[in-house]
Amino acid sequence: MRNLIVDKYILLVGLLFAWMDMSGAGELQAFVKDQNGKPVEDAVVLATPLDGSHVQMLKQQRNEVDQIDKEYVPHVKVVLVGSNVLFPNKDNIRHHVYSFSPGKVFELPLYSGTPAAPVQFDKAGPVTLGCNIHDWMLGYIYVADTPFYGKSAKDGKTHIVDVPPGDYSVRVWHPDMKGSEESTSRKATVDATAVTTMEWQLTLKPVFRIPRVSGGAGSAY
Amino acid sequence: MHSNGLGLESNATHTMSYVAVEGSKRPGSTARSVRLRKPRIHKLQTRIVLAFSLLLLLIQATSLVMINTVLSERADQDIRRNLLAGQRVFNQVREDNNRQLIQSATIMSSDFAFRKAIATGDYGTVVSTLTNHGARIKADVLLLVATDGKMIADTLPAGHAEPTFQFQELIGTAEQRGQSAAMVALDDKLYQMVVVPVLGPLPIAWLIVGFNIDEKFVRNLQAATALNVSFLAGAPNKNEWRLLASTLPAGTSAAFPKVLHGLPVGEIKEDNLATLSMGDEDHLALSSDMGKQGGTQIIAILQQSLQQALEPLRRLQVILLYLSAISLLAMLAASYKIARNITKPISVLGNLARRIQQGDYSEPATVDREDEIGELASAFNHMKDGLATREAKITELAYRDQLTGLPNRILFHDRLEQSAKLTSRAGQNLALLIINLDRFKEVNVILGHHIGDLLLQEISRRLAFILERESDTLARLGGDEFAVLLSDCDARGAMMVARKILDTLDQPILLEGQEVIATGSIGIAIYPEHGSEINTLMRRADIAKYEAKRNNAGYALFDLNYVEKNQEHLSLLAGLRHAIERNEFVLYYQPKVRFAAGEIGHVEALVRWIHPERGMIPPDQFIPYAEHTGYIRNITRWVIEEAFRQRKEWEQMQLPLTVSVNISARDLVNADLPRVIAELMDKYGASPDWMCLEITESAIMGDTKRALSILDELHDMGITLSVDDFGTGYSSLAYLKKLPVSELKIDQSFVFHMADDKDDATIVRSTIEMGHNMGLVVVAEGIENKATWDMLNDMGCDLAQGYYIGKPMPADALLKWLAQAPWKVSGDWRE
Missing domain, CATH: 3.30.450.20 (PAS domain)
Structure with a gap:
């Protein structure tokens, strides 16, 4: 449900784009599956115009990654370069959000509630979120360098709408993917009338995750 | 029971010799039994100990092997289990260790700053x-x-x-x-x-x-x-x-x-x-x-x-071995004790047996047990008691005279020896009396042994009655000989006792209705005066006794002269053996007169020994000895032959004298006598009436049966037999009747005194009457005077002999005597 809410924002953004430039908007539809052909969720699909035309960067008003029940929600958050992200703590315990990712190294030392200042992500690429208190807490923020991006749902499908027609370089990123993001890059042409459909098969690697410590109800952690 | 003769003595001697043999055997038999017994006990004990120990060893060895096997298996399993358990622990330790390491590493890797x-x-x-x-x-x-x-x-x-x-x-x-x-x-x-x-x-x-x-x-x-x-x-x-x-x-x-x-x-x-x-x-x-x-x-x-x-197992094995050794030792000790328990009483019994062997019956075997060994011990004790009783009896037999209960010769000898020692120590005297009953043998023969035994018992009672002192000992030396030991007594005291003894013997003894008068001769020797050595003392008392007997003195104290006399006598007797060869014997003839006819038809031949040095020796000096030694036979033979030779001479001189010859008791046991006489009769061509044989009562009484058969034989040969010394013995007339005699010779002791003594005259008279009644010719000898001659003549006596008529004289003297004698020589006066 919360994902849906977030999606609504994205949808809203799309609608805004559509409303501002009703003429000549195309749609990109992508399907991502793993090496076993199973749909891959949380895959980020990014389309970068090849002509290098400047795409107006619309700053996101509000970006939030919640900490609910000692998990990052959403698990993968895509933001535009330069966006600010708030990390509200919805749990009644403290968290210590950090990132050692090259894209953005930061930490929000022990806190509860919403920290006063958001964190700005001004470098494109994935940022891995951890919690120094709860080792198993893992979240990703993908800092997109293009406004045309989408994130696959449970069915592995991504819909990127209001994409101005033209040629794009489309790539896919997933936290567990083997190989580089660039190697998934593909050229695609978006036109206003048809839906461009693309498909990726990623090789996912098993990712060791620290198992959740079941603290039990009312536990301090 | 025949117990007063030599039988007992030899029996006692036998007993003694038995004891002596036992005694002499002792060392050897002890050695032998020790050799046998000791190893056996030892062996039994060892065998028991060995058996027990071997059994235990076997059990222990078996159990040790079993325990060892089980323990070894167990140890093997234990090691395996240890290894597996160790491996589990090892794994556990490693896991724990890893977990710790991981934890440490994780803590380190979680450090935020580090990350x-x-x-x-x-x-x-x-x-x-x-x-x-x-x-x-x-x-x-x-x-x-x-x-x-x-x-x-x-x-x-x-x-x-x-x-x-x-x-x-x-x-x-x-x-x-x-x-x-x-x-x-x-x-x-x-x-x-x-x-x-x-x-x-x-x-x-x-x-x-x-x-x-x-x-x-x-x-x-x-x-x-x-x-x-x-x-x-x-x-x-x-x-x-x-x-x-x-x-x-x-x-x-x-x-x-x-x-x-x-x-x-x-x-x-x-x-x-x-x-x-x-x-x-x-x-x-x-x-x-x-x-x-x-x-x-x-x-x-x-x-x-x-x-x-396996070390604990080893230790266990060592402990087991120790335990085995200890239990083996314990078993050894226990079995030794058990074995000892068995063998100790056996050796106790062995010791008892040894003591019994040595004649010690004092201590019984003290084996206080109720088992078989106890029974054995009790049987041993019974055996010991039985042996002791029997030995006491044997000793009694050996040292006591069974008939009278008096000490015998052996015991008397011992006592004498002991008393002698005590006496010398105390510086005192000791008197030894040997009492011999006169003519006891005749009592035995005539009245029977039974009466003889009773007589001896009565005499021993009387003697015992006289000897009141504890220290005096009365003993029966054997036969009719008694001995008395008087401690602390001199010659005077001894003679007093001797007189008392003679007095008590003089009292008539009534035995089963028969009155018997016992007389005795007592020889006295004083210790140490007459001999410090016991055998000498005994011999000298004996000599004194003979002296008393010879002298009819009742008792005699020993005198050294006796010994000299005796020794002379002995040397004299030693020459007796050669008297015949050396022709030292001579016959003297004493004539006999027939009252009725006043004729001389008989002479009694009396042997005389003309010793080359000592001259004539009277018969009573050597005849008893010759009788004792048996030499009398040779003398008798010589006398008979000489008598025949002389008679033959007289025959040739027309002098038909019947010669009487004395025959001793010894001759009457010689079955050859009739044959010898027959040969001599042959040799000298004699007729039976040449000779008359005079036999004393006592001679016949010795071995009556044999004597009778010899007398019968002689009678059958036609030789006249005469009973000599009649009246001195105990012979009854009834007894006389059995004898094949035709002549009776009244003892001269009656004749000597008959002129003065009425009793003797009565005896002579009745004897003559009795003789005549029995058809016997009656002879009186010892006629020394006319009175006697007359009395006898009156009494109807047949023949007279004595010094009144003529003394014994050599043959040539007889011839001379006959020539001038008032009596003529009768050729055949019987007819």
């Missing part, structure tokens, strides 16, 4: 953190490896680190499980390595922490498992191993490559333990696979020394 430094590529910080934290968790090796396997940082000595981590398998495992642990060999050292991720929050690097498995570590393992632990490394499938760490001494562990070579180490498991010979000991071992890292197989060998493992 941040790694994440941000702050390698200076990383290295210092590694060093610092490594020291904190006491790690020997710390490595930081990037997710792509490249070495980021390490604490290895410079130049030892590889650019890429060698043990990628560990990281592979850690990627899957979040961590991994393994033993690895690095630079010939063994490490327990753990790999944990450095999370950011995904693994951003791998932290590898290594702990050197050093001697201390294996010692701890040894302490925990109670096993020797060794770690070895080797190339897989090659079975070539090098030692990394071991709790074994270096010398022992050096054997590993050799003993493990070719051994499928992987198979040394629970069900297939290996026995390794290392050093001087055998070890039971199993292996644990420690995994293969970096192409090197690591194994752990857990082992236990069999010798050490």
Whole structure:
């Protein structure tokens, strides 16, 4: 449900784009599956115009990654370069959000509630979120360098709408993917009338995750 | 019972000699029985002890073998169990250890600053953190490896680190499980390595922490498992191993490559333990696979020394052996005691038997038991008592005269000896009296032995009555001879006692209706005056006794003259044997007158010994001796022959005198006598009426039956027989009737005094009457005067003999005498 809410924002953004430039908007539809052909969720699909035309960067008003029940929600958050992200703590315990990712190294030392200042992500690429208190807490923020991006749902499908027609370089990123993001890059042409459909098969690697410590109800952690 | 004769004496002697033989046999038999008995007891005891001990040994050996087998099996199982338990502990320890290491490593890897430094590529910080934290968790090796396997940082000595981590398998495992642990060999050292991720929050690097498995570590393992632990490394499938760490001494562990070579180490498991010979000991071992890292197989060998493992068993065996030895000793002691318990009473009985053998009956066998041995002991005691009683009886027989109960000769001799000693010590005198009953033999013969026995008993009672003092001893020396020992008594006292004895003997004794008067002769010898030696003393008392008898004195005190006399006598008698050869005998003839006719038709031939030195020796000086020695026979033969020779001479001179010859008792036991006489009659052409044989009453009474048959034979030959000395013996007339005699000769003792003594005259008269009644010719001898001659003539006596008529004279003197005698010689006066 919360994902849906977030999606609504994205949808809203799309609608805004559509409303501002009703003429000549195309749609990109992508399907991502793993090496076993199973749909891959949380895959980020990014389309970068090849002509290098400047795409107006619309700053996101509000970006939030919640900490609910000692998990990052959403698990993968895509933001535009330069966006600010708030990390509200919805749990009644403290968290210590950090990132050692090259894209953005930061930490929000022990806190509860919403920290006063958001964190700005001004470098494109994935940022891995951890919690120094709860080792198993893992979240990703993908800092997109293009406004045309989408994130696959449970069915592995991504819909990127209001994409101005033209040629794009489309790539896919997933936290567990083997190989580089660039190697998934593909050229695609978006036109206003048809839906461009693309498909990726990623090789996912098993990712060791620290198992959740079941603290039990009312536990301090 | 015939008990007063020599029979008893010989019996006693026999008994004594029996005792003596027993005594003399003693040493030999003791030696023999000791030789037999001792080893037997010893052997019995040994046998019992041996039997018990062997039995126990057998049982113990069996049980020891069984216990040993069971314990060995058990020990084997125990070792296996120990090894397996050790292996479990070993694994547990390792797991715990790994967990701890992982925990330590995880704590280190979780450090935020550390992570941040790694994440941000702050390698200076990383290295210092590694060093610092490594020291904190006491790690020997710390490595930081990037997710792509490249070495980021390490604490290895410079130049030892590889650019890429060698043990990628560990990281592979850690990627899957979040961590991994393994033993690895690095630079010939063994490490327990753990790999944990450095999370950011995904693994951003791998932290590898290594702990050197050093001697201390294996010692701890040894302490925990109670096993020797060794770690070895080797190339897989090659079975070539090098030692990394071991709790074994270096010398022992050096054997590993050799003993493990070719051994499928992987198979040394629970069900297939290996026995390794290392050093001087055998070890039971199993292996644990420690995994293969970096192409090197690591194994752990857990082992236990069999010798050490069996040590408690050894100790148990030693204890068992000790126990066995102790129980064996106890058994030895117990069986010795039991054996002794059995053999001791036996030896007690043996000792008793020995004591009995030595004649000691005083102590009974004290075996206070109720078992068979007790019964045996009791039987022994009964036997002992029986023996004692019997021996007492035998002693009694040996030392006592059974008839009178008096001491016998042997005992008397002993007493005499003892008294003599006491007497010499006290400086006193001692008197020895030997009493001989006169003519006791005749009592025996005429009145019977039974009366004789009673007489002896009565005399012994009377003698005992006289001897009131305790210290005096009365004994029966044998036959009719008694002896009295008077302690502290001189000659005077002894003679007083002798008179008392004679007095008491003089009292008539009434035995079963028969009145008997016993007379005796007593010889007295005084100790030490008459002899300090007992045998001498006895002999001298004997000599005195003979002297008394000869003199009819009743008693006589010994006198040295007797000895001289005796010795003269003895030398005289020694010459008797040659008297015949030397022609020293001469016959004297005393004429007999027939009252009725006043004729001389008879002479009595009396032997005279004309000794070349001593002149004529009267018959009573040598005849008793000749009778005693048996030489009388030769004398009798000579007398008979000489009488025949003389008669034949007279025959040729027309002098038909019947010659009377005295025949002794000895001659009457000689069956040859009739034959000898017959031969002599032949030789001299004699007729039976040439000779008359005079026999004394007592001579016939000796061996009546044989004497009678000889007399009968002589009678049948036609020789006249005459009873000499009639009236002195106990012969009754009834007895006389049986004899084939035709003449009776009244003893001269009656004739001597008949002129003065009415009694004697009466006896003579009645004897003559009685003789005539029985058809006998009656002769009176000892006529010394006319009165007697007249009385006898009046009484109708047939023949007279005596000095009144004529004394004995040689043959030529007789011829002269006859020539001038008032009596004519009758040719045949009988007709």
